[in-house]
Amino acid sequence: MVFDGEAAASLVKELRLSFNSGKTRSYEWRISQLKAFLKMVVEQEDQIVEALRSDLAKPPLETVVYEIGMLKNSCEVTLKELKQWMTPEKAKTSITTFPSSAEIVPEPLGVVLVISAWNYPFLLSLDPVVGAIAAGNAVVLKPSEIAPASSALLLKLLGEYMDNSCVRVVEGAVDETTALLQQKWDKILYTGNGKVGRIVMAAAAKHLTPVILELGGKSPTVVDSNVNLEVTARRIISGKWGCNNGQACISPDYIITTKDFAPKLVDALKIELENCFGKNPLESVDLSRIVSSNHFARLTKFLDDDKVSGKIVFGGEKDESKLRIAPTLLLDVPRDSLIMSEEIFGPLLPIITVNKLEESFDFINEGTKPLAAYLFTNDNKFKEEFVKNVSAGGLLINDTVLHLVVHTLPFGGVGESGMGAYHGKFSFDAFTHRKAILYRGFTGDGSIRYPPYTDTKQKTMKALVAGDVTGVVRALFGWS
DSSP states (O other), rough: OOOOHHHHHHHHHHHHHHTTTGGGGGGHHHHHHHHHHHHHHHHHHHHHHHHHHHOOOHHHHHHHIIIHHHHHHHHHHHHHHHHHHHHHHEOOOOOGOOSSEEEEEEEEEEEEEOOOOOOSSTHHHHHHHHHHHHHHOOEEEEEOOTTOOOOOEEEHHHHSSTTTTEEEEESSSSSHHHHTTOOOOOEEEEEHHHHHHHHHHHHHHTTTTEEEEOOOOOOEEEEEESSSSHHHHHHHHHHTTTGGGGGGSOOEEEEEEEEEEETHHHHHHHHHHHHHHHGGGGGTTTTTOOHHHHHHHHHHHHHHHHTTTTEEOOOOEEEGGGGEOOOOOEOOOTTTSGTTSSSSOEEEEEEEEEEEEEEEEHHHHHOOSEEEEEEEOOHHHHHHHHHHHOSSSSEEESSSSGGGOOTTSSSEGGGGGGEOOETHHHHHHTTEEEEEEEOOOSSSGGGGGGGOHHHHHHHHHHHHHHTTTHHHHHTTTTTT
């Protein structure tokens, strides 16, 4: 069946009818869906592991921890906290509106669209959906066609476990996504690259639909010379190659360190890479493969660039038939090389050297703002300078990628790495309108706000708006 503009319009109309019926607003509905969601993730773990093995040859540990484990945690936190999140929040009032009371009531936005990515096809699809459901919305999920086994499984599982009058999955590629983007949504969350992010934003602008864009960028890793070298190397490896073989939006994209320290860091990385993935990493079952031949060709182009082809100090092996590229270190890469011009999104790690580590601030800030920035140091003053001077979606000191698992921290970009944030309570807030309400009775209705206006009324109103009780008294008694 063709999914075109007419089918998309029909789907949105159907979901809007469900939303307008009020069923998604109740605490009971939200909880029932979140419990079904958690049941689905627990019961179908083997199928999810298998789908990711098919799409990316992703190691089961990565799937169980970074996709299933984080999703379960997201559901459990939301189930535990939802009642409190839904409770209206009292707000202070002033003499200006006396007598009165006020509150902020969280209400669902309506019918929302989540367009997700291929690299973490379950986490990046379902974590936003958890937030959308918790906030009381009807939701359409469009998974990435580049991870076809995962996309098909998402369609099947959400069809079986969720309330399909309010939660739907649409599979497909550009045509289907275009048909969806032509519709009016109450919010769109897109995860992917900046090029498509601009298309999503332009489509949303036609309907004044707000967007959350989870994009990417070149996430730097600055390494000081005073660190525990072995631990630093392992943590860089974990965040780079241990997260989908570098195919993650918050993977370390490049390293900055001093010229003097670079050889020591390279040696430590070589030792630990061999410990992790063996002498022939192309055969390692603990490394994901490259997702597609297009991405393989893109990464190969980086390595074939004349400016970097002589800079490889470790790795560089590849097997196109199996879409495998070994972990690769490149030392003293020129800043104007192809590999430094865009997000790498793969197993290649360039190392930039500077005379003084402070030069890293200008180097990072000359580029677009990244989704993440990492620093390894034992120098507290330098740590403070890094936090103060580097703008990124999130910072992490002395580790990589782990800020993603802290549900009390917002996850999102800044500038070209995205806008808006989610995770934990921030996911609920992302799909919620905070409705401001002021309550008044019929008492205390003075004539001062109504025409005809007089000098006394003007002075009294001026003092009232300023919250100046003494000024009100002075104005009413005609004291200048």
